Amino acid sequence: MPEQTRVAVLAEYRDARAKRDYQRALDIVLGAIDHDDEHPDDPPLMDEIRGLHLPAAA
Template sequence: MSLSNADLATVSDLAARRRATTTVAQAEALAAQVVDTDRLAVTLLSEFRAAWSTGDHDQMTAVILAAIDLDQTAPDAPCLMDEIRGINTPAAA
């Protein structure tokens, strides 16, 4: 008994062609970009929180500019600026 039966799954012609023409190196490079983007976003958010807690406005500005650049280069990723804006937004009860 198998948990899933992918052998019987159907795939569109476009997806099948894309899969056939994508090399392992290309897939790994794409995965690395996503991981690096996530890691950078977490690092920037941590830096912003540290700067915010000490009132370091210059560092906060630098992080905001980097976050805007990251959001523009990774439009499919969650918006980091939304996270930064939410830091001083009171939570709803």
């Protein structure tokens, strides 16, 4: 997945969560899981989505 597309997916996920559109957020997560399964050599998109919920290290 091109970096620009990856950034757009993450931004769309953050926007869906901010708007409390959990169905859209779930659709994005399921799409990320499918993408990771279909492209095992790419960096995992789900790792980046999970990372959005972790506090930043100081």
